[in-house]
Amino acid sequence: MKKLVIVLLCFTTLLSSCAIKENELVILENNDKDKSNSSAKIKDWQFETISQKAIIEKNREAISKISKDIIPIAITPDYSTVIGYKNIQSEKADTKNSMVIVGKMMQYIELFAINASNGSEKALGKFMSIKSSQFDNEGKQWAFIDGEDSVYIYNVENEQLQKILEKYNYRQFNNISWSRDSKRLMFDNRMIFDIASKEFLSIAADSYTPFIRMSYSHNTYIAEMKNNRYDNIITLYNFDNKTFTQIADGYYMDSDSSNLIYTIDLMQGLKIVNLKTLESKAIEDGPIYCASILKSTGEVIYTTLNSNFHDDDRYLLVKINPNNMVKKSFPLCTPSYYLSPAEDKLHFVSNYSENSINVDLESFKVTENISRTDDENLSKIKSVILNMFLLDYDFNGSYEEYEIQAKKVYTNTAYPIPQEALNNKLTDFKRFNTPLPNFQKESYIPPSLSFDSIAIKSNKASVNIGRFFINSIELVKNDKDWFITGFSTHPESNEIAEVRAIIQKHINDIISGNSGKALSYWDKTEDSDFVKNNRNIVENLINNRSKISFEIGETELWAMSDPHRAESPSSSTEARTKIIVKEGKNISKYKIVLSRKNRDKFTIKSWDADPLSISQLY
Template sequence: MKRILILLVVILFTLVGCTQDKIKDNQVYVVEDNPSSEGENVQNDLVTKGLIPFEEYEYSNEDEEYGQILLTISPDSNYKYYMEIEQNTKKHEMIKGANIELVKIIKVNIKNQEEKVIAESVPFISQVKWNKDGTIVGFCGGDRLTIYDTINSKLLLEEKLLNDEISYFAWSPKEVNKLYTEQSSLANGSIYYTDLQKKLESYETKEDIYYKGNLDNRYHYATKWFVVDEKDKLKTKRDSINTVVVNDKGLIVKGLGEGRFRDSYKKSVVKIGENGFGLYYIKDINNPGKTKKLTKEYIYDVKFVGDGKIAYLVDDKDINKNYFLLKIIDKNGNFIDEFEVSGGNLALAPNGKTGYIGGPLLEKINFETNEISYKRNINDYNQEKNHQAKVFRTIRGAMDTLYQFELSNKKSYEAVEEYYIDSLSPEQWAYFDLSTNFKENNALVKEEAYNLEILIKEVKDDFKTNKASYLIRVEAKDATGQEQVREHSLELLKKDNNWYVTGMSTFPDSKERYIVERIVNKYVVDAQKGKLFPKVIEDKEVSVGQVQFWSASMPHLASKVSNASYAKVYLIVGNQKEEIYKLVLEKKNKTWKPIALEKENLSSLLP
């Protein structure tokens, strides 16, 4: 019997030695206790009061006079951390979407008031979280995470974090040096290890439970990607990210439905939809079936405030200015009030009673009285009187009209009349372009909720001649996850004290446009004689209309004339009844060659 036992032990050690890989130094190894498994009694109520995320403190308003906003107090009560708005730091202007103010983070010794700047030129901070033992703190805002080691007084993982767009993060409730992140398009993103200075991409880990917050000392909020089987897919169910409650062993003990966790107060939770659209409120996590949908709009920021009220930010939808609506909701999910504010990010004081809007006016919100108690007086931010206000209004309206069609198939001919116009000298036909696009096409996606961000990249204003040229970057997305990022080159014209978009990718003052127009006149003569595209416009009167430049990829309108590989030229054809044709040219070896001439599908580049 003893010989058999010895033989079994030898075999066991042999198997382990054969199958175990060598452990390497400075390598991240993910150890799981089956985090995707459900725990016992999943449907049972959890016995907990939940945490209140706020703390009372003694605080003087004097610091606000110097533009300092209190972010957090260290768990040992020895230090305060502020952010201070930096001046004149914008490289580009966001004319639709959240203008992210840049700040510096300041550490202050509470006893001797000694100050130290620990970070500069980081986006406005809207999230602050400490690790498990209160030695490392994370500051997040504007898709940027900054991590500060209070023991060694230094920033961690600076280079890696600089290139990672992080929209939300949370520390591991188990490990002091581990944190989980998410991106706007990825709920379960990178995992960071501060002690090893390591970053683990989501595809490099087997972890499927990503911690997002704490219910109490035993239970934690997390997100998990659930994959449905083929039978469920036939019932219109889909793969989705879900918010769950897990115990201290990482086992799921409560499902809270689809959506990303955003904040909690006692036993209440707020979630956003997978693509940032929609806000959902669960008053009691033991009754997730009574989830209340607060809005279907795109959520810029949301937090529990004060005594459990909810504050969230959405687009104002006012074309005249780039503003947001701060909405306040009571504990029962009922509307209390709303305010027009200048930014889409909310910083909350540690006691939860005061908030600050991360916009040019830096509004201070009193959540006890539900009012704006202060805003900065910035003379040149009065958007109604600013000399560019009407131009910005036109750009916002024009892009909203275009993308409303592309994302939701809504065709507003009234908006085309309001924001677009055709003009002469040179011929520019933005009104014709968009109205023809409406007539010829239908968008594939029909989703009502969509969101636009418009950034000014280059400007050439000539207000004396009532003309302006703008290069803008547009990010557009809808609730289905469809997203478009494009640059548009716009020509604007002032008429009767109103501004209009008159050309898109027309580059009227460029040398390339002059070259194309000249060579098009030659090709038109050849086509009239039947030497080129016989019988299409042969023996007909023809005049040259708009010249427009396109890029090869997709294809789409060229953002810069130097990037153009095609040109689409409208021709006015006819002796008595005029018709519009398009002549398409392709650039090869620096020479423009005609490749198509037709009167169908005018809004597209190629047949």
């Protein structure tokens, strides 16, 4: 049975029959006692049923008049101006793309506005890609975000380009949309920007203002807005009476006169909703990098993660018929594309500027000219990091099956110091019966992963992937393959050398029976369980010193304690070191914790009889 999902969010009776007003915060309540005055019902909307094939044909006609070496990406609603670009080779873009494990690519381009009637070209400048763009409601202004997160508006009438916002600090913008009055822009569905004042407005005071994604029918638009919980919703919004019907919970990607596609979260999980019935169904559960509806056929195209990737082909281009859900797919080395307004080609933003990748959408033929790829070590290190995430997030099986897969990703090493990523991961699985317990991971694999830094020296590598509680990772090369061997182990750092020297001296005090030195870290006059437990462990080791031997195992550096491992040795405030105590064939494992403040020297804080917590991976 088809499930009709209609969420009626606006009730005029809440405000004494007053309609929702722009620039006014209104808290909407769902009053089940009276639904007769709900703001809009699906049958009230007048649907546009005219085929959009005519629009595509007019776009093709406009594109046919421009130079063949310009790639078109947008056309004004009156078909008078084509926006297009030429690729420019850029080592800056190539370097940035080389650090991407998975995620969108960038390319340096020269942008043009071309008069479709006479083919005259106006150069708009050189930019790093175009991440998102949109014409305003009148079709006279084209706003876009470049690959360096600056925002521009091109006025088609006076042919002037204005930079209205320049990237600063940490800010990143990924998509852009207009208000209906063309006075404001919204970035990433959450930040409202007033163009005249060049100031951001609080979405808390402006949450019900719709931002246009597409004109649907007379004075009715597909729009994005926030509900009273500030969740992103997609609506059919009527500006005559300021009423709306909710279409979906999520983030708009594209639409035609029949269907709309959206992601359930930013860059994650693609769904399609029928605009006549509001029935929705899932297309893809994984990451979504680009997605489009072909207006001429109704087919959906999108790029996602290729979980069965080989070498650099970490993405899939997919074309799907939403009626029968039949898919065609092709592996690629980049997920970022521009759809030609003529809907005949996809032009991909390549991972290296010497390369070119184009797709003929009618035949679904992919043309690749690949001149440059990641070097072998970089490619394989990216692959093993991605495989780590895939194994953590997607594995469902027994311990025996997990051990086989884990040995393809992790290993243990003894040089220059012990590092035991494989042992730690297998121990975790035994404890939690899963690679990561649910409370230690997000609901899906991150769609974007990049190196903040990477250093490869002979058969060893150190990488940092930022953002994550585990971000500093050590790798080792065995034969031709790379394996993860440590998390925040920083084997060649001064901090690790200092920690191991302190522990070795402490063990020497135990072996020599120097109880005064060995027990000096815990004041015997202090009556606490913590002090008693630590003194008991060390005293027992001293008493049995003639029968036992010690090995110093893996050390991990931590910052801010749980759950943050240290991104760099200098940022560490805590060290955790495994100690293996052998008595004949019997083996006991401990963990010594050391701490410091303000980059002072480390000092021993505690012994722990349960060393396994060192392996927990947040």
